[in-house]
Amino acid sequence: MYRTLLRPLLFNLDSERAHHLALGAARFAGRIGMRPIVEKCFELEDPALSTDCFGLHFKNPIGLAAGFDKNVHAVEMLAALGFGFIEIGSITGQPQPGNPTPRIFRFPADQAIINRMGFPSDGADAVAPRLQEVRRSPNSALLGVNLGKTKAVALDNALDDYLYTFSRIKDYADYVALNVSSPNTPELRKLQERSRLEALFRGVQRDNSRGIPLLVKVAPDLEPAQVDEVLACCLDCGVSGIIATNTTFSREGLSRPTEETGGLSGAPLRKRSLEMVRYISRQTQGKLPIIGVGGVFCGRDAFELISAGASLIQIYTGLIYEGPGLVRKVKSELLGLMKESGISRLGELVGKANK
Ligand SMILES: Cc1cc2nc3c(=O)[nH]c(=O)nc-3n(C[C@H](O)[C@H](O)[C@H](O)COP(=O)(O)O)c2cc1C
DSSP states (O other), X not given: OIIIIIHHHHXXXXXXXXXXXXXXXXXXXXXXXXXXXXXXXXXXXXXXXXXXXXXXXXXSSEEEOTTTTTTSSSHHXXXXXXXXXXXXXXXXXXXXXXXXXXXXXXXXXXXXXXXXXXXXXXXXXXXXXXXXHHHHSOOOSXXXXXXXXXXXXXXXXXXXXXXXXXXHHTTTOSEEEEEOOOTTSTTGGGGGSHHHHHHHHHHHXXXXXXXXOEEEEEOTTOOHHHHHHHHHHHHHHTOOEEEEOOOBSOOTTOSSOOOOOSEEEEGGGHHHHHHHHHHHHHHTTTOSOEEEESOOOSHHHHHHHHHTTOSEEEESHHHHHHOTTHXXXXXXXXXXXXXXXXXXXXXXXXXXXXX
16 A cells, blocks of 8 residues: 555655655654554564564564654654664754755665755754653663764764763663764764774763663775774774664665765665675674664565674665555565574574674
């Protein structure tokens, strides 16, 4: 129904309007008590898909990637689609509007999106009470919170900005992702340099008395030597995991040239994300848990990322093209592929292709 009915309607609208409409509808559905019905429609859990990672128990490994619900408007209904975890954000320390619109562009022939959102965020003070509210209601999905840097804050003062957001949200997060890889905030990716990343991570860790798992989200455009630096820093500092990857500057995989600036996601990113996951898993001998993200549209994409070393995966662009039924479909296909390969628990699949 999504592909034949809803998607053509939504794709007739400007991308960001369609997104707000979908989030608004989800929020409304939540308010009028539709959650149990939606949950029933998309239900599919199997103990074979459950997994433990950075000290947390995930009922399944499929997560919603950051950027979809930046300001915590529809967490409960998104969880009802069957995600094992939801990553909200990126949240910035101060409220900011992001880049001028239009700033999201679809490329349907390539199942891709280019975005240059630039972290539109209600800011930490506004988002924290919403998170607290979400925490009050029973929620079966785990909650990750993704932190970004306020644009007006100089790179040298980034730690203070991340620390402020962390102080506001830390009581409500199951894990926290430090986003140092969005292509749409000037200089942000410099935080992936070893000395800056180490200062950022150690600074946040000092205030992390609850021991919340801290993860780092990286760009797919890093050279191998730069990835090695990030990994050395993660292993030295005790980072709990790495999210690979954010959107790319590359335009490889697009069938028509485009002048639009921003980060590319969806099917064209799949190959690069898979390579990054495989590389990280091999370089760390599987010691650093990986959340694989980029171009997941079906169970086989998830299967490949997990066998390349991802413990968990996330989806964003696939949801725009395939609709809300995608989560269930990925789980069901993943289970089928595991069965075919004689794998009875998800943990056995993680990094299998590297052994
Ligand atoms: C419109 C849009 C907004 C995004 N916003 C964020 C964000 O705020 N923070 C972040 O870490 N990643 C953000 N991302 C990146 C996604 O979380 C994900 O890493 C990337 O899109 C690759 O996954 P996909 O191919 O499944 O979309 C955004 C992606 C899109 C398409």
